[in-house]
Amino acid sequence: MRRVVVTGLGAVSPFGTGVKTFWAGIAAGTCAIRPIKLIESEGFRCQIGAEVPDGVGGSHRRSRADRLALAAAREALDDAGLSHDDRLETALIVGAVGGGMLEAETWHWRRRDRAARGHASIGALRSILPSSHAETLGCRLHLGGPRETLVTACSSGAASLAVAAELIADGSVDVALAGGADALTRICFMGFNALKLLDPRPCRPFDRDRKGMSIGEGAAFLVLEEATRARARGARGYAELAGAGMTTDAFHVTAPHPDGDGMARAMRTALAGGRVAPADVGYVNAHGTATLQNDRIEAAALRAVFGEGRVLVSSTKSMIGHTMAAAGSLEALATVLALTHGVVPPTAQHEHTDPDVPFDCVPRVAREASMSHAISNSFGFGGQNVTLLFRAGA
Amino acid sequence: MEAKEVLDELKAILVSRLKFDPRRVAELTMETPLPKGVDGAIGLDSLDFIELSIAVEERFLVPIDESEDLVPHFASLDTLCRFIAERAPSA
Amino acid sequence: MRAPHRVVITGVGAVTAVVSGGADAVARAIAALIPTDAERVDRALAQLVDHGEARRLSRVSQLTLAAARIAIDDAGLEANGALGIVLGTELGDLRSTIGFADGFLSRGPAGLSPLLFPNTVMNTMAAATAIALGARDLSLTLNAPTVAGEQAVIRAAAAVAAGRAAALLAGGVDELDPAVGAVLEEAGGRFAARGEGSALIVLEALGAARARGARILGEILGTASASLPASPYGVGRRASSLVIRRALAEADVRLAALRAIYAGENGDARRDAWESRVLENAAPGTPTGPPLARQFGQTSALGPLKVVAAAREAPALVHGLARGGSEVALVVGAAPVE
Numbered sequence: 166m167r168r169v170v171v172t173g174l175g176a177v178s179p180f181g182t183g184v185k186t187f188w189a190g191i192a193a194g195t196c197a198i199r200p201i202k203l204i205e206s207e208g209f210r211c212q213i214g215a216e217v218p219d220g221v222g223g224s225h226r227r228s229r230a231d232r233l234a235l236a237a238a239r240e241a242l243d244d245a246g247l248s249h250d251d252r253l254e255t256a257l258i259v260g261a262v263g264g265g266m267l268e269a270e271t272w273h274w275r276r277r278d279r280a281a282r283g284h285a286s287i288g289a290l291r292s293i294l295p296s297s298h299a300e301t302l303g304c305r306l307h308l309g310g311p312r313e314t315l316v317t318a319c320s321s322g323a324a325s326l327a328v329a330a331e332l333i334a335d336g337s338v339d340v341a342l343a344g345g346a347d348a349l350t351r352i353c354f355m356g357f358n359a360l361k362l363l364d365p366r367p368c369r370p371f372d373r374d375r376k377g378m379s380i381g382e383g384a385a386f387l388v389l390e391e392a393t394r395a396r397a398r399g400a401r402g403y404a405e406l407a408g409a410g411m412t413t414d415a416f417h418v419t420a421p422h423p424d425g426d427g428m429a430r431a432m433r434t435a436l437a438g439g440r441v442a443p444a445d446v447g448y449v450n451a452h453g454t455a456t457l458q459n460d461r462i463e464a465a466a467l468r469a470v471f472g473e474g475r476v477l478v479s480s481t482k483s484m485i486g487h488t489m490a491a492a493g494s495l496e497a498l499a500t501v502l503a504l505t506h507g508v509v510p511p512t513a514q515h516e517h518t519d520p521d522v523p524f525d526c527v528p529r530v531a532r533e534a535s536m537s538h539a540i541s542n543s544f545g546f547g548g549q550n551v552t553l554l555f556r557a558g559a
Numbered sequence: 560m561e562a563k564e565v566l567d568e569l570k571a572i573l574v575s576r577l578k579f580d581p582r583r584v585a586e587l588t589m590e591t592p593l594p595k596g597v598d599g600a601i602g603l604d605s606l607d608f609i610e611l612s613i614a615v616e617e618r619f620l621v622p623i624d625e626s627e628d629l630v631p632h633f634a635s636l637d638t639l640c641r642f643i644a645e646r647a648p649s650a
Numbered sequence: 651m652r653a654p655h656r657v658v659i660t661g662v663g664a665v666t667a668v669v670s671g672g673a674d675a676v677a678r679a680i681a682a683l684i685p686t687d688a689e690r691v692d693r694a695l696a697q698l699v700d701h702g703e704a705r706r707l708s709r710v711s712q713l714t715l716a717a718a719r720i721a722i723d724d725a726g727l728e729a730n731g732a733l734g735i736v737l738g739t740e741l742g743d744l745r746s747t748i749g750f751a752d753g754f755l756s757r758g759p760a761g762l763s764p765l766l767f768p769n770t771v772m773n774t775m776a777a778a779t780a781i782a783l784g785a786r787d788l789s790l791t792l793n794a795p796t797v798a799g800e801q802a803v804i805r806a807a808a809a810v811a812a813g814r815a816a817a818l819l820a821g822g823v824d825e826l827d828p829a830v831g832a833v834l835e836e837a838g839g840r841f842a843a844r845g846e847g848s849a850l851i852v853l854e855a856l857g858a859a860r861a862r863g864a865r866i867l868g869e870i871l872g873t874a875s876a877s878l879p880a881s882p883y884g885v886g887r888r889a890s891s892l893v894i895r896r897a898l899a900e901a902d903v904r905l906a907a908l909r910a911i912y913a914g915e916n917g918d919a920r921r922d923a924w925e926s927r928v929l930e931n932a933a934p935g936t937p938t939g940p941p942l943a944r945q946f947g948q949t950s951a952l953g954p955l956k957v958v959a960a961a962r963e964a965p966a967l968v969h970g971l972a973r974g975g976s977e978v979a980l981v982v983g984a985a986p987v988e
Contacts, residue, residue, distance in 0.1 A: 304879070314794060316791045352747065352750060355759070415781050420605060547768070
């Protein structure tokens, strides 16, 4: 059986560029959710979000999302030490949702209202689609393997890792660069505001008094590699991607199935793939958006799979917000780092655990915990559930 | 606003924002249940209700507080008309 | 590396301006070179999607659901939990995205439509179809220029081969919308003549298909994909590629045995020329089948339609090459003999 290991990491997050910066931020329990500056927010109930600070770099002819993706992808490829020849065979699987929508919006807004701020040329429309990140990365980084963009709403970043792992396990490729990217967009910000799903204050996952999500932006990419080949070339293995589960609720376009059945199935499938019992899992990096519904239903699914109180649970979204297509991959990254450091990042802003959540949510302060396995959950709109299982030591 | 006007505006909202067929809407009575799952209802789900509440806020200037239990007010056109009559700013 | 299950095609559903129907109707339409009929799609939607559903489904989602219903019926399957969907699209539901944004631009926050918002994410068509069918197996949406439909078939075939899914709808959808078209033209012109439509094929493991007595239309013998060097959405220069050779190797089919190649000729002259050079190098002398993109217009529905055409001329190859360099190949065989 072909095993899949993680040999490279790259990220751009609301803390700044780089994996080290990301880990420093989440390990310290720092909340990066602040008043939004990138887009207009007046007139909306929620006016905060987790933006990537200035200094992403890259040509301004590229969309913001492409620049985030490129920076994270470059870091991952360099970290893995892949040669030019390796890259010619490397698959590229990208999770994307907004694509270059931010720049397309700026162009469209100015067309309708001369006084709208910002400037974007018609060329901005060329990168509007989610597939534009894969086009940019594939071409700029000379990646010659299969190139695919997956769109599964909020679980896109995780789905990209699951599919990349399948490609390797199936024997189609030996190496893949996989992850997700998303920049803040007006449509996302306005849409979640209109659905009344945003908390005017930084989100409080699993908290009794939670009032909704916070949005965010960023990018994270992982290099996945067939284990024997990675060892043979002396690559550093961060962790093994030991299992993945992808399920569908087929219930409602925005609401999760009230029983959490699809979520539980995703988790069980991931565990089965890695031949791991629930008791072997030390940590769950939850989807944890802090909406009333998600957290309650996810907790019920966790209880069904693990039993009450049998695993540490925390939500990285408490610190970086919901980074949409990047969420699944930034949070997979957090899970891998938790395993390698033996430290579970906390749930920020957590004061009173909701009685419906019978788990230690690692409130506000990171916890040392030596673990053999950890999972990361991502549950997207439309009931697109993905769970990734990571095993320590590669 | 007159009760008949409120009803007509609500029916217009069902057509323009909730995309119901105008003929279907014309058939609705004050007692027709709105929510999905109720016998004979026009069949609105949670997303429909959010759309409807935004439209009601905009058209009738009725402030809607999300923390309030709105289910009884949105049960039928009759309950909705009363809700609007009670909460709309006086002419 | 050999995968455990052989993957066969057991049904087809298409809703396009050329033809609306299952495997037989599609085959007749391709053979007879039936032209487009602008109203065919709307008539099919009126038949296949009822009013109550249509209220909550954007047009491109209705296209997907309609094709799915035809495909399931064509395969003799029931819509249930043991079914999934892998869908490719190039443009998704841009119409809803523009509508959502314009609601705000016209009337501020009160003009935002919560009902439209979920449609601004491209998985809306697959999600809506899965919900309508109660299909709880794998659900994936792929976005790519030109070859999204082929990619979806490849991804679905891999899942069935590896036993990750029992029965999958695989294919693509794109709609033609005047507002979207106008914006695209302004952005950089339309290279290919676009069409609209949805096409889905049903993929199952051979054993399962035989066990339930399904009619088998063909087999996915081998697939491969890679990326040729090019600038984003540009046309590259390299014409030597290993993709076709790899697909043939996985299929265990010799190049000389191929009866036809269904390629992507769609009127984008520079792209067409590039693909011709690649095919000349990889498969000199193999005849190309009729250019379905000319008949149907460029949409993500072309991938599965090419697979259906190839199955009738098996063994045949489906080839795709997108601007930016994404290349795909599928070797399609005839229905396996008992």
